[in-house]
Amino acid sequence: xxxxxxxxxxxxxxxxxxxxxxxxxxxxxxxxxxxxxxxxxxxxxxxxxxxxxxxxxxxxxxxxxxxxxxxxxxxxxxxxxxxxxxxxxxxxxxxxx
Numbered sequence: 001x002x003x004x005x006x007x008x009x010x011x012x013x014x015x016x017x018x019x020x021x022x023x024x025x026x027x028x029x030x031x032x033x034x035x036x037x038x039x040x041x042x043x044x045x046x047x048x049x050x051x052x053x054x055x056x057x058x059x060x061x062x063x064x065x066x067x068x069x070x071x072x073x074x075x076x077x078x079x080x081x082x083x084x085x086x087x088x089x090x091x092x093x094x095x096x097x
Contacts, residue, residue, distance in 0.1 A: 066090055 006014070057063040070090050077083045 063095065066093065 057067055059068055070087065073086060077086055
């Protein structure tokens with residue numbers, strides 16, 4: 001069997017010739033797709049506190065790296081007093097403005 005890799009646009013153009021279409025079906029598909037895109041965009045506009053934090057303190061920034069290290073270390077710290085001291089130490093070394 002011969003397999004040929006085609007660019008996506010060319011493959012879709014070829015496959016569309018096999019799909020039953022009508023103006024009503026195309027309009028229905030377009031309306032459904034538009035509604036889905038609108039729903040996704042609206043859902044992403046209401047970001048959670050953690051998502052907003054991560055957006056503000058990108059992981060490529062110094063503060064983002066501190067946050068990442070803190071998150072990785074929290075699961076390994078056995079007691080609350082060590083945990084509190086560790087958090088205080090890490091958070092005091094960053095520019096959180």
